[in-house]
Amino acid sequence: MLTLYNLTPGSTLFTTQPDLVCCLIASLFIGNVILLAMSIPLVGGIRPDAASPGMATLSRAAFTVRCP
Numbered sequence: 001m002l003t004l005y006n007l008t009p010g011s012t013l014f015t016t017q018p019d020l021v022c023c024l025i026a027s028l029f030i031g032n033v034i035l036l037a038m039s040i041p042l043v044g045g046i047r048p049d050a051a052s053p054g055m056a057t058l059s060r061a062a063f064t065v066r067c068p
Helices: 012-016 018-043
Strands: none
Touching (some): 012 018
């Protein structure tokens, strides 16, 4: 993708195009913040007892995990 714009990918990109690298890192950070904001409401819908690993065991298993 960078070669389409006559940019050489690698460590020299930090010295030749520092503004581009700064914008790229900032856009990745903003994207992660947006994804975090979108996922927070979904976490509230998970019941705490369903998230525990012991709830996935079957009664016919060789051992039983009991959660207090």
